[in-house]
Amino acid sequence: MPEGHVIHRAANAQNKQLAGKELEVSSPQNRFSEGAKILSQIRCLKVEAFGKHLFYHFENAHLLHIHLGLFGRIRTHKAPAHPPKGQVRVRLIAETMVVDINGPTICEIQNIEEFQKTTRRIGPDLLRKDSDPEKFISKAQNSKRTIAALLMDQSVIAGIGNIFRSEILWRNHIHPLKRGCNLEHGEIETLWNDSKMLLSLALKSGKIMTLLNSTQTQTKERLNIYKKDVCPRCLGHVTAVVIENRNCYLCERCQT
DNA sequence: TTGATTGTTACCGG
DNA sequence: TCCGGTAACAATCA
Numbered sequence: 001m002p003e004g005h006v007i008h009r010a011a012n013a014q015n016k017q018l019a020g021k022e023l024e025v026s027s028p029q030n031r032f033s034e035g036a037k038i039l040s041q042i043r044c045l046k047v048e049a050f051g052k053h054l055f056y057h058f059e060n061a062h063l064l065h066i067h068l069g070l071f072g073r074i075r076t077h078k079a080p081a082h083p084p085k086g087q088v089r090v091r092l093i094a095e096t097m098v099v100d101i102n103g104p105t106i107c108e109i110q111n112i113e114e115f116q117k118t119t120r121r122i123g124p125d126l127l128r129k130d131s132d133p134e135k136f137i138s139k140a141q142n143s144k145r146t147i148a149a150l151l152m153d154q155s156v157i158a159g160i161g162n163i164f165r166s167e168i169l170w171r172n173h174i175h176p177l178k179r180g181c182n183l184e185h186g187e188i189e190t191l192w193n194d195s196k197m198l199l200s201l202a203l204k205s206g207k208i209m210t211l212l213n214s215t216q217t218q219t220k221e222r223l224n225i226y227k228k229d230v231c232p233r234c235l236g237h238v239t240a241v242v243i244e245n246r247n248c249y250l251c252e253r254c255q256t
Numbered sequence: 257t258t259g260a261t262t263g264t265t266a267c268c269g270g
Numbered sequence: 271t272c273c274g275g276t277a278a279c280a281a282t283c284a
Contacts, residue, residue, distance in 0.1 A: 104280085245276080
């Protein structure tokens, strides 16, 4: 099973090896002919992420903008390239490695202005050093929306997905339906710090793990509350509420 | 073949 | 303007 966008970002860390390299950008299944044309045989200057968006900067002042959505994958292989597996939209070929990007929801060429327009929409990213947690805290405190909705809004805080949302709220004893404006500054600050710790850990280990120091191989076994039946803390019944179209799991006894 | 899924956006009604 | 709900889309696997 795939491991969410933190892991995609870990894959992206590998992609950083592409920075400074001459790349051949190809579209094996003719699903990205525009990109293959504009970016064929070109030097990649930098690879970076803002939240769940990935950007490859190229020396002709164009960027490749990728968002993997729910199903997208990044697969890296050693060169030489083998036949594409599944729906490979773009293939980045360097001298020693090949990166396949499968099924992204966004896969487009941008210029600098478009890149800036995109990144302006993205809220403070838990994994970037230049992020200001106060932006998240003030947005949350000034909103009547539920904290579970706010955590999933990438323009409010960038990087959290549906698994982390349930896990983070459970770890901090906060009910998902509690409104942002009803949370204390310190509570939201703690949410930021805990989220940052969990995402950093996931990035480092390549696995989503909120049950710390877990050695389990199955994702579900490394979690506390997501898709569980019993709360590991109080042994109460775990329930799910749909918030922002997705199931959010909680323990009514532990989270208030 | 069907259902589920770690995401996002547009649109609509209150 | 803000907020919540719905549909649409993406690809893969069990």
